[in-house]
Amino acid sequence: MTTTTTELAHPAREELELSAVLHALSDPVRLSMVRFLATAPDERSCRSFDVPVTKSTCTHHFKVLREAGIIHQRQQGTARLNALREEDLEARFPGLLSTILQAAA
Amino acid sequence: MTTTTTELAHPAREELELSAVLHALSDPVRLSMVRFLATAPDERSCRSFDVPVTKSTCTHHFKVLREAGIIHQRQQGTARLNALREEDLEARFPGLLSTILQAAA
Numbered sequence: 001m002t003t004t005t006t007e008l009a010h011p012a013r014e015e016l017e018l019s020a021v022l023h024a025l026s027d028p029v030r031l032s033m034v035r036f037l038a039t040a041p042d043e044r045s046c047r048s049f050d051v052p053v054t055k056s057t058c059t060h061h062f063k064v065l066r067e068a069g070i071i072h073q074r075q076q077g078t079a080r081l082n083a084l085r086e087e088d089l090e091a092r093f094p095g096l097l098s099t100i101l102q103a104a105a
Numbered sequence: 106m107t108t109t110t111t112e113l114a115h116p117a118r119e120e121l122e123l124s125a126v127l128h129a130l131s132d133p134v135r136l137s138m139v140r141f142l143a144t145a146p147d148e149r150s151c152r153s154f155d156v157p158v159t160k161s162t163c164t165h166h167f168k169v170l171r172e173a174g175i176i177h178q179r180q181q182g183t184a185r186l187n188a189l190r191e192e193d194l195e196a197r198f199p200g201l202l203s204t205i206l207q208a209a210a
Contacts, residue, residue, distance in 0.1 A: 018208050019133050026128035093208040095200070103123050103198040 007068065008073050013088040016069040021093065024068035029053055030061045031104055034070060034084065038101055043074075043081035070097075113171060113178050118193040121174040126198065129173035134158055135166045136209055139175060139189065143206055148179075148186035175202075 013016075025031050029051050036049060046058055047064060053061070065071045069092075072083045089097045116122075130136050134156050141154060151163055158166070167187060170176045174197075177188050192204045 009142070017133050022127045022131035022205070026124050026131055027209050028124050031116065031124065049180070093204075095204045099198075099200045099204040100123070103201050 004081060008075070008103060011069040012073060013069070013085075013092055016088065016092045018093060018096075020068040021070060021089070021096070024064050024070055025100055027061065027064075029057075030065055031100075033061060033082075034097075035101060035104060037071065037084040038086075038097075043083045044049065045079040045081055047079075111182070115171060115177060116174040118174075118197055121193065121197045123198060123201075125173040126175060126194070126201070129169050129175055130205055132166065132169075134162075134176075135170055136205075138166060138187075139170065140189060140206060140209060141192075142176065142189040143202075145188075148188045150184040150186055154186075 025034065032051060033049055037044060046055070046062065049058065049076060051058060051061075062071065062080070065082075066073050069085060069088060072085050074081050084097075086097065119191055130139065137156060142149060151160070151167065154163065156163060156166075165174065167178060167185070170187075171178050174190060174193060177190050179186050189202075191202065
């Protein structure tokens with residue numbers, strides 16, 4: 001497995017599963033990453049996150065978030081850029097993300 | 106450990122943690138139990154749940170839900186009665202339970 005592939009797998013909007021979304025957000029570090037992305041004006045690279053974990057753990061957390069359909073990741077040179085899939089989440093599970101972010105605030 | 110104790114540990118309302126609540130609800134079987142309790146007019150015993158798991162697995166799931174503060178359990182004779190802690194959850198995380206139940210519907 002390589003981490004430099006430019007094509008990363010993302011579930012389609014209609015494939016998003018509630019259990020996977022809740023599981024992904026049940027980790028405090030992942031939730032803090034999502035909270036950060038929710039306030040970011042644009043895509044953010046892994047290194048821009050101020051979380052108390054190693055780079056490989058950070059990469060793992062982003063993978064869980066991507067596979068749950070919570071974030072979109074794309075490779076740009078050596079950086080992997082992350083963005084929240086707010087519209088997809090809102091369409092699939094109305095109010096869920098905002099309610100969880102509010103509960104975490 | 107005995108399962109016939111009449112005093113079961115429950116976290117206080119202010120001790121409820123978002124990560125524990127989301128983790129507990131991220132399991133499809135546990136979420137179906139919570140959905141059932143949300144429509145039940147009163148406390149329900151374990152045996153009244155129609156879930157495709159063994160009794161011991163069922164007991165485990167209820168323990169996770171209780172420890173996360175999602176349900177209240179009390180022993181009555183040989184039966185353990187379960188009820189949703191809707192008021193506590195609503196006070197601690199406004200809108201969270203109803204939004205998740207709606208997403209699961």
